[in-house]
Amino acid sequence: MNRASLIRRIAAGLGLLAAALALPAAVLGVGAVGFERYRYAPPEQPHSVAADPPAHIAGRPTAVVVIGNGGANAADVLAPYEVLAATGAFNLYLVAPERRPVTLLGGLDVLPDLGFAELAERLGGAAPDVTVVPEMPNDRSTDVPVVDWLRDTASRGLVLGVCSGARLVADAGLLTGREATSHWYRLNEIAPGHPEVNWRRGIRYVDTGDVITTGGLLSSVDGALRVVERLVSESAAADAARAVHWPYYSPGGAAEIPISEITWPERLLHLVNLGYRSQTTTVGVMITEGVGELELAAAFGPYAEVRSARTLAIGPDTVRTKHGLTVLPRAGLDQVGSTGLVLVPGGRPSAELETAAGTAGVPVRSLPGDGRFVFDPALETLAATSDVPTARWAAKIFEYAPADLQLSGPAFPWSGVLPPLVLAAAGLLASAGGFVLLRRRRAR
Template sequence: MRRRIAHIVIITVAALGLPAAVGTLGVRRAADEVYPQRAPSVAAPERAAPALDPGRPTVAIVLGSAGANVADTLAPYEVFAATGRFNVVTVAPTSHPVTLTGGLDLVPDLSFTELAAQATEPPDVIVVPQLHGPTSEVVEWLRTQRRQGAPLLMGVCVGAEVLADAGLLDGRPATSHWLKLIGLRRSDPDVDWTEGVRFVDDGDVVTTAGVLSGIDGALRVVERLIGPTEAERVSRELRWSGYRPGRPVAIADEDPGPRDLVALLSAAYRWDRPTTGVLLADGVGEIELAAAFRPYTELSYLARLEAFSVDGRAVRSRHGLTFLPRSGWNPARPGVDRVLVPGGASGGSAALGDTSIPVVALHDSGEFPFDGALRDIADTYDVATARWVAKSLQYPVPDRELRGPRWPWRLTAMPLLLAGAGAGAVILVGRLPRLRRGEAPVWSRWSRKRRIGSSGGR
């Protein structure tokens, strides 16, 4: 009996251990691909540091040396830039290109040193998105800015963690991404962490909920520094329907749920993750770019993205940011499974010439850019994943119905097949010695005993 119990235990461990081990390796690989390292195949163009107009407030959006979240960075940038009333610059510890989520390489406008050379006082507004990698340089810079003046600080999503690390949120109310709040309450108990609102305005510190809530936080700053009329105008221009002047919009208190399992399945078992090209072209909107990168990578792990331009040269976005492609376009050897065209850049497929691979124009005019990305994910992958992406963005699913497969059943089958393979391998190994000795399999011996017992009964 003990041997049988031990055998059952070993089979159970193998059935659970194999999918867990394979899944762990898959998750690590997927996480590493969110910020893929850049090879210096495209040199950064010569740049002159932008001149700051002393008659305008300056907004500095901080980047980490190792990377920053693409939506946390570009969405507030476009809000401030669309007003035409601010000096809006991206700043980083150095002037080297910074990789944003999914492999979009951004050339900072100014390094910390260059900004200090131009301005005798800190920026009027400092925006801190989620940063990738070590943050010690940014934390020290933020402390220095605070000591030298009283800038308005804005933490977007997980960027609130950087402000907390700098000691700038102690004893104050703040918010962050719903998934990150679980850990922040433990790591930073001196902060009064709040949920259920798009942003928390605590005077000289504004913090926002997840990802696209950064738009609301930026609009709130515009409202305070310029006025609600301008904030409403910009929200309409960007097709953002969530803004309400004078107060933050209440949002649902989110928690992990069973339907969120799609994220783990994708990270652990999507071994055939496709390589998807993203066409960069001059004049593309910053939020349109964010919608082409964030939904397919971080927390969804749907594709490996390859940013390219038609001629392989750097491009300038609608409001003047410089982005470096990873390659140029080679129609004979595209190297990607399909192409996403943010904002209908330069005619999309027409700019690429004759190509046999699918070319997807992500955005329709008159809608918020992330709506198109969610529709594409539902159609290309499944609706459950599209809804998870919307939840991770803290963005309500668009009114129009998402169409596509309802659930990733093939991915769901992978851990079950691995469990069966693990259990089967243990059973086979246990039977090999008997097979070598020529003994009948267990089922054969059981069958024989039943026949003998039946004969005896007669």
């Protein structure tokens, strides 16, 4: 074979490879952009709601969970909120720069209890005793009010930076010269921008006195329990851990956890979910009065974090959670048919839901509060309805021990892998067909 012929064959092979990859790559790109826009997207029809904030009880310490006008991570908000609320020892508020509906990750809309100005009025200008800072979208327009408030107000109390909320705490200058931690998946993005911080891995939380930072997502439970230890008592923290069925409470100090890194199979799974499954799969979450905050986190969080589905909050116009958060569902029972699965966190499905789901042919699964930590049934459901690798990936992201879970379901993510393979084959066949036609025309 001469050199020219070899070059032509290599060029033809590369052309076929490009043709095979073009369609899957295009669909992946469209899916990735679409999902990232969806994650914190507000509802098409703005909520119109009025709700009284909770009463302030004199003598109790004040704890706030702060969210930006552009939203926050649902699990980062809800997990520490329920832990602190379970003690009954705090005046606990969800606060934001302005008191208007805000979208948490995955389309869960909430109404903050107070805006910054209203909180200042209620506390007489004093700082909250503790401020919880969750992950928020990396957007300067919504970061600035929160970072300024952290620097000027929250810094006078105890600050708990949850997951990659540590980025905002560092932006406010509160971690300079200190040790800190954050989500293992986000540290490679956060650390280069803050070399003044001594970042640590493989630990649930780092306590440096007036600032505590935690690892990813469910490590926020440990950080909140540490706050309870310091501001209430160790026995109150143990009671709160039992109340939320958290199995990893480490009294008096932070537990070590494995130092995680993303593997190539996990990268590929992430891309498959992001580009393909998230565009075709919607999971409805039926929100009922008195639902637990951690139960909501378990219903919304896994799908949003592994990008395997979009979530749709279903319920009446306004719902109060177990400890008083105001949640604003986006859809009624008439939209159950637009989902492929409906989850019912914290209870059994109502007769109305069963009728609507039965008519639409949509399966319903409960996430029961049956004495286990609620992420157990949530991840088991994810494995059964998606696949085991996706559920294990979700557990790893949440820093929850997959070895303790009884996961059963498809052993391989075929529903996510088959579409790009089909697209690749279609592109290859189209390219090969075009090549054959071109050769025939030249022969003529």
